[in-house]
Amino acid sequence: EVRLVESGGGLVQPGGSLTLSCAVSGFTFNDYYIDWIRRPPGKGLEWVGRSRNKANDYSTNYAASVKGRFAVSRDDSRNSLYLHMNSLKSEDSAMYYCARTDINILKDYDYWGQGTLVTVS
Amino acid sequence: QSVLTQPPSASGTPGQRVTISCSGSSSNIESKGVNWYQQLPGTAPKLLIYNNNHRPSGVPDRFSASKSGTSASLAVSGLRSEDEADYYCAAWDVSLGGMLFGGGTKLTVL
Numbered sequence: 001e002v003r004l005v006e007s008g009g010g011l012v013q014p015g016g017s018l019t020l021s022c023a024v025s026g027f028t029f030n031d032y033y034i035d036w037i038r039r040p041p042g043k044g045l046e047w048v049g050r051s052r053n054k055a056n057d058y059s060t061n062y063a064a065s066v067k068g069r070f071a072v073s074r075d076d077s078r079n080s081l082y083l084h085m086n087s088l089k090s091e092d093s094a095m096y097y098c099a100r101t102d103i104n105i106l107k108d109y110d111y112w113g114q115g116t117l118v119t120v121s
Numbered sequence: 122q123s124v125l126t127q128p129p130s131a132s133g134t135p136g137q138r139v140t141i142s143c144s145g146s147s148s149n150i151e152s153k154g155v156n157w158y159q160q161l162p163g164t165a166p167k168l169l170i171y172n173n174n175h176r177p178s179g180v181p182d183r184f185s186a187s188k189s190g191t192s193a194s195l196a197v198s199g200l201r202s203e204d205e206a207d208y209y210c211a212a213w214d215v216s217l218g219g220m221l222f223g224g225g226t227k228l229t230v231l
Contacts, residue, residue, distance in 0.1 A: 044225035045209050061218050097165055106154045106172040112165040
């Protein structure tokens, strides 16, 4: 069974830091890209960043709103992805999801985690 | 403000057909595949359509999608009460180097 499980959310003060984790199982982690997507309260979905696999040099992309403050890393040995968030602002408050992309068939986000809530206040 | 534009709301009665539009540009919808997601309250989004018009296994054929130029649309036929949810289009933007989501459309079944 394909699973993605986020953890690490919580309450943090403005200017603070937090690291989210996304643990995956049920599929070959290194065959997929993994993205972070968030949904602020009362708003729509917003893409945060992308982590590509080893075949694509583990390259990353970030939304302009988080570039320079957030960083994605992955540990293939632990089948885990991390979102390191620094200089947090109130507008970063959101439910954060990780989701996988099968780049070979252009299938973005066929599986999502349940989300982890970040509140900056 | 989202670069992909969706109507904020749509509605229909049970059994009707409803369409939701998504307008973008040459750097996203026109050049990349469009995906559609359904998000029910309190749950994670669910993939409905990928790469313009492909349905993942398990998604009913009541859901269909198309794309033309810089616009895409999702159609829901035989509307059911359980279709009441938020719907999002998404496409990679080659200029921005990131995934763009539409602002979302709240579908109400009257």
